[in-house]
Amino acid sequence: xxxxxxxxxxxxxxxxxxxxxxxxxxxxxxxxxxxxxxxxxxxxxxxxxxxxxxxxxxxxxxxxxxxxxxxxxxxxxxxxxxxxxxxxxxxxxxxxxxxxxxxxxxxxxxxxxxxxxxxxxxxxxxxxxxxxxxxxxxxxxxxxxxxxxxxxxxxxxxxxxxxxxxxxxxxxxxxxxxxxxxxxxxxxxxxxxxxxxxxxxxxxxxxxxxxxxxxxxxxxxxxxxxxxxxxxxxxxxxxxxxxxxxxxxxxxxxxxxxxxxxxxxxxxxxxxxxxxxxxxxxxxxxxxxxxxxxxxxxxxxxxxxxxxxxxxxxxxxxxxxxxxxxxxxxxxxxxxxxxxxxxxxxxxxxxxxxxxxxxxxxxx
Numbered sequence: 001x002x003x004x005x006x007x008x009x010x011x012x013x014x015x016x017x018x019x020x021x022x023x024x025x026x027x028x029x030x031x032x033x034x035x036x037x038x039x040x041x042x043x044x045x046x047x048x049x050x051x052x053x054x055x056x057x058x059x060x061x062x063x064x065x066x067x068x069x070x071x072x073x074x075x076x077x078x079x080x081x082x083x084x085x086x087x088x089x090x091x092x093x094x095x096x097x098x099x100x101x102x103x104x105x106x107x108x109x110x111x112x113x114x115x116x117x118x119x120x121x122x123x124x125x126x127x128x129x130x131x132x133x134x135x136x137x138x139x140x141x142x143x144x145x146x147x148x149x150x151x152x153x154x155x156x157x158x159x160x161x162x163x164x165x166x167x168x169x170x171x172x173x174x175x176x177x178x179x180x181x182x183x184x185x186x187x188x189x190x191x192x193x194x195x196x197x198x199x200x201x202x203x204x205x206x207x208x209x210x211x212x213x214x215x216x217x218x219x220x221x222x223x224x225x226x227x228x229x230x231x232x233x234x235x236x237x238x239x240x241x242x243x244x245x246x247x248x249x250x251x252x253x254x255x256x257x258x259x260x261x262x263x264x265x266x267x268x269x270x271x272x273x274x275x276x277x278x279x280x281x282x283x284x285x286x287x288x289x290x291x292x293x294x295x296x297x298x299x300x301x302x303x304x305x306x307x308x309x310x311x312x313x314x315x316x317x318x319x320x321x322x323x324x325x326x327x328x329x330x331x332x333x334x335x336x337x338x339x340x341x342x343x344x345x346x347x348x349x350x351x352x353x354x355x356x357x358x359x360x361x362x363x364x
Contacts, residue, residue, distance in 0.1 A: 002064050002077075002154035002187050003029040004050065009059035011045050011211075019045045021211040023059070032181050032188045034202030036195060037234070042211040043191045047157050050189065051080050063154065079148035080157040083164065085140045087132040087147075093119075094128040097146045111150075118149040121183060122176075138169045145180065156181075158190045162197065174201060195235050199223065207231050229361040232286050232354060238318060240286045240354070241328040247278045256285060259324040261303040266350050273355065276364060283364065286354035289318065292330035293347050294338075302345045307338055321346065 004027040011020035020042045027033050035043040048054040050061065052073035061068050068076055087096050094115055101111045119125040122142045132140055141161060148156060158177075162170045178201055181188050192198055198205050199219045207214045207222065207230075215227040226232035232240045245256040254270030255262050265273070273279070305321035305328070317332045323346070330346070332338060355364040 003027060004155065004187070005062040006046070007060045007062070009046070009049065009061065010057045011042070011049060011054060012057045019211055020049070023213055025206065025213065025216065027187065027189065030185055030187055032178075032190065032201060032203045033206065034198040034204070035189065035191045035206045035208060036198035037193065037208035039193055041208045043208050044159050047159055047189060047191050050155070051078055051157055052076055077154045078157060079151050079153035079155070080159065081144050081148050081161045083160045085144040087140060087143060089132050091131065092128065093124065093130055093132075093135070093143050096132070096143055097150055100147065100151055114150040114152075115146075118146040121149065121180065122146050137165050138173060141165065141173055145177070149184065153186070155187045155189060158188065160192055162192075177201065196237060199235065207234060226354065226363060228363055229284060229286070229356045232356070232363070236288060238289050238329045240288050241292070243285045243287075243326050243328070244282060245285045245325070246282055247273050247280065249279055254279070258285070258303055263301045263303075263348060263350065269350070269353075269355070273364065278364065282358055284356040284358055284361075286356060287348050288352065289329050289331040291349040291352040292328065293349070294332070294336055294344050295347075301350065302347050305344055305346045307340050307342045307344060310338060310340060
């Protein structure tokens, strides 16, 4: 098993493009760490530097306290699962899975034992004599995982391994990879641009933008306490709503002004905005769709919205609304009777709203 340490890691290409900027990251032994971010943010480059497939421009990479910057990929005891599976089309599943072991000149009996062991874990024993062209996308993915497992590596690296699967198979394979991690009890580093994958799979998530790490934390903490506006917008589906507002003092209480509407804040957040000198200033309010409701006993703390569109999803609905200060989306119980074109009073759960500085976009 292995722990990893990335210390001041940078990747700069010959044309001057900075793909990765000063990344510092400690990856614990046996954890499932997910690197997530939009396409082109540098997450796959970080993975390839760990694997030794990309040179590190600056910084140090340690695996189990051993500096590996100049170590060949084959000597790092790392296995990588690629997006396109990279199976040899002319070889059977058995030969694909055993190829790396044969290169290492492992005993034939041990090779067979390891291949059958991995095939048993992945449920593909009956596929060992087939070639990749005779397999479905999900089966090919299992073979690619099996090829990695048989090597018994210290670290598994996975670069968007589910992106070629259909939606139903992605969910199924996601669960299988989580179970695989639990069975193998080793370190997994997983790259995806899909925040749902990140939230459901990772014991910790690393959110990356433009080569910079924006936040590292558990899925729950990142969702509930995003470090900045980018993280708040990227994690969560539908994404967090953002509205511009002014912080005001109203009847000795801190409130926010949204157009002509006034919303009073709870004492904790109100005091924080006061203390950090935001009274009279514009800030960005963030509220998640599930923290907006139509039903409230009190008549204050509301804004008025018009229903523009409804997405019916069975157990819940996504309701898209326009207000005087911008558009927003909310999650609604199917019992709520709502009609397109209808005007509704909208209430925010003031204990769950977030505020971000307009200039720095950091959470206040």
